[in-house]
Amino acid sequence: MSTETLTGTGEKRKRENIFARIPQVYYFLVVVTVTGIVLDQVFANGNILSNPSIFRNILIRSVALGIVAVGQTFVMIGASIDLSVAYTISLTAVLTSLIMQGDPARVPMAILVVLVVGAFIGLINGLIITKLNVNSFIATLGTGLIIEGLLSGSFSNWSGAVPESFRSLGYNAIGPIPISIILLSIVVLAGWFILSRTKFGAHLYGVGGDHQIARLSGLRTDRVLIGAHVICSITAVLSALFIVSRLGSGAPWVGPDGVYDLESVATTVIGGTALSGGRGGVFGTLAGVLIFGVIDTVFNQLGVDTFLKMVLRGAIIILAVASYSVRSKREAA
Amino acid sequence: MSTTTNTKQRANVFATIWGWIRQVPPVYFIFFVVVIGVSQLNPNFATTNGILAFIRRVAPLTIMAMGQLMVIASGGFDLSQGSVVTLSIIGSLLIIYNNDENTALAIFVVLGLGILIGVINGFVVAYLKVPSLIATLGMLLLVQGGGLYWTGGGPKGYFTDNYRFIGRGYIENVPVIGKFPVSGIILIVITLILYILFHRTNLGKQILAIGDNQRAAKLSGVKVRMIRITAFIISAITAVIAGIMIGGYGGVSIEAGEGMEMQSVSATVIGGALLLGGKGSIPDVFFGALTLEAMFMLLNLLGLPKPYRDAVQGLIIIGAVAYAALSSRKRE
Numbered sequence: 001m002s003t004e005t006l007t008g009t010g011e012k013r014k015r016e017n018i019f020a021r022i023p024q025v026y027y028f029l030v031v032v033t034v035t036g037i038v039l040d041q042v043f044a045n046g047n048i049l050s051n052p053s054i055f056r057n058i059l060i061r062s063v064a065l066g067i068v069a070v071g072q073t074f075v076m077i078g079a080s081i082d083l084s085v086a087y088t089i090s091l092t093a094v095l096t097s098l099i100m101q102g103d104p105a106r107v108p109m110a111i112l113v114v115l116v117v118g119a120f121i122g123l124i125n126g127l128i129i130t131k132l133n134v135n136s137f138i139a140t141l142g143t144g145l146i147i148e149g150l151l152s153g154s155f156s157n158w159s160g161a162v163p164e165s166f167r168s169l170g171y172n173a174i175g176p177i178p179i180s181i182i183l184l185s186i187v188v189l190a191g192w193f194i195l196s197r198t199k200f201g202a203h204l205y206g207v208g209g210d211h212q213i214a215r216l217s218g219l220r221t222d223r224v225l226i227g228a229h230v231i232c233s234i235t236a237v238l239s240a241l242f243i244v245s246r247l248g249s250g251a252p253w254v255g256p257d258g259v260y261d262l263e264s265v266a267t268t269v270i271g272g273t274a275l276s277g278g279r280g281g282v283f284g285t286l287a288g289v290l291i292f293g294v295i296d297t298v299f300n301q302l303g304v305d306t307f308l309k310m311v312l313r314g315a316i317i318i319l320a321v322a323s324y325s326v327r328s329k330r331e332a333a
Numbered sequence: 334m335s336t337t338t339n340t341k342q343r344a345n346v347f348a349t350i351w352g353w354i355r356q357v358p359p360v361y362f363i364f365f366v367v368v369i370g371v372s373q374l375n376p377n378f379a380t381t382n383g384i385l386a387f388i389r390r391v392a393p394l395t396i397m398a399m400g401q402l403m404v405i406a407s408g409g410f411d412l413s414q415g416s417v418v419t420l421s422i423i424g425s426l427l428i429i430y431n432n433d434e435n436t437a438l439a440i441f442v443v444l445g446l447g448i449l450i451g452v453i454n455g456f457v458v459a460y461l462k463v464p465s466l467i468a469t470l471g472m473l474l475l476v477q478g479g480g481l482y483w484t485g486g487g488p489k490g491y492f493t494d495n496y497r498f499i500g501r502g503y504i505e506n507v508p509v510i511g512k513f514p515v516s517g518i519i520l521i522v523i524t525l526i527l528y529i530l531f532h533r534t535n536l537g538k539q540i541l542a543i544g545d546n547q548r549a550a551k552l553s554g555v556k557v558r559m560i561r562i563t564a565f566i567i568s569a570i571t572a573v574i575a576g577i578m579i580g581g582y583g584g585v586s587i588e589a590g591e592g593m594e595m596q597s598v599s600a601t602v603i604g605g606a607l608l609l610g611g612k613g614s615i616p617d618v619f620f621g622a623l624t625l626e627a628m629f630m631l632l633n634l635l636g637l638p639k640p641y642r643d644a645v646q647g648l649i650i651i652g653a654v655a656y657a658a659l660s661s662r663k664r665e
Binding site: 083128132133134135137138139141142143144145146147148149150151152153259261262265266275305307308309310311312313314315317318321322325326328330331332333 | 408409410457458459460461462463464465466467468470471472473474475476477478479481482486547548557595608609637638639640641642643644645646647648650651654655658659
């Protein structure tokens, strides 16, 4: 008798799980997309529906933000944050094109160097936060300032160039699928795998959920957090590689101009990762990134003024974060 | 016998003097060292004219830093200050429209805009519970975009003389020193007002209480949300005033306020304010801003390019917070 009821509820739970496992944010994505299409049909030329390349462009535009947002998801699950990603992107973008100098033979070396630089930045961020006990907001704001200062002190313009072969990363496709989208998919899947199928991922959720309990249960919390920061900085490097392949060269302003710091945080929050850590995942973040991509595309279709778009961007970021934070019981810092 | 008491007394005297020295916040020693460095490299600095020019230059940042202190002491950040400086310049330019009769109106309107921005910042943080760094960074984008939209990208026109007087003018015929900058007078007045507000009224105590422990403050009857909004309003008003001064001093530019929010945060940190709240003092932050500006002069005299200032600020912020965190851990 009792076993029957148990299995019954078990089956029921399984059936519910299929829907419960889709992050809520995907419903929001559908709503935003439909609204965008309607607006486009009524007020613009309706190209979103009739021109399939626009959908592909939404995806490509989401690649740079999407990759770094995956990294941001890692640190935010660990109840930390990385506000230095925009400047990490700038630094590694400039370094990439500077080292490559348009020579295909130097591509592997450039990629290796910037990955090491990225890992080093993540390591420093993690060490400052865990060993010096500095709040993550302040620590990464500080390292961001340091990177930015050193970078714009040394470079004031486009520097170096990437070879034509490297630009295929940004522009070419394998069959119908652009390489950049394959890159984004790999990063998202790798992020999902690490978070939900490895010990490190489980530990990260533990550290983010309750630092004290995680430490008392014998986790090396510092190492886990430092690991998350290294991963985050490496995703920033991958974003930079994609951005350089699109632009052909790196400049000190490519990161801050894309607002990658704030937007990666905002998309992660929209995707359902709690600001206080311990909850969330990369698929939710991906939906958040796509929402931003759709909104951007709709604005372009409607011909919204560049500066007005900045205003709307700021408002959307604040409102998006507010729609999640307003329900939290904790007061904001 | 008598010699031992003598040495004991002498040791006691040294101990008390050492105790007094230890009570002096480190910012004053840093200020002293930096100023000596600057006056060694630039002999014009330690003259009356040099000091007056320095006051005129440092006034906007100092005013902003004391406004920033209100927010920081309550446990938040205001990173929209820089964009408010720019908006204040752009707004006054467009309202004055090359007609000096509009100056008063322009100042009132930009002050109103500043108050509005402060209210929104405070509301988003206190009621919608968005972390202030995200809220005010979003506001930075919003205000920057709004200002550029208002001007259509490139502001045109010039400031009238009566407007520029606030930022660059001098009061003539002052006894002893000859003349005194107008911005210096405004700086003194605002410093006094903020000193009284922060150190002599309940507002300051409540701000510090919130920064120290928001829950405890709430339970003991502090109107946490209202006080936090007030702090953001004061911060935005100081940014508007700084903008009016910078516009008069440096002229029209859409990049005038860029990065000033980090300068005001750094100045507060040098002035010994605890990031994330609970501790701070107006006189110390006043000297913190003076120290930061003097440090910039020193870096300039040493031949470092301007962008390296940002790197120095980053080091200062991380260093100060790490120092505070480590020393509080030691006490425990």
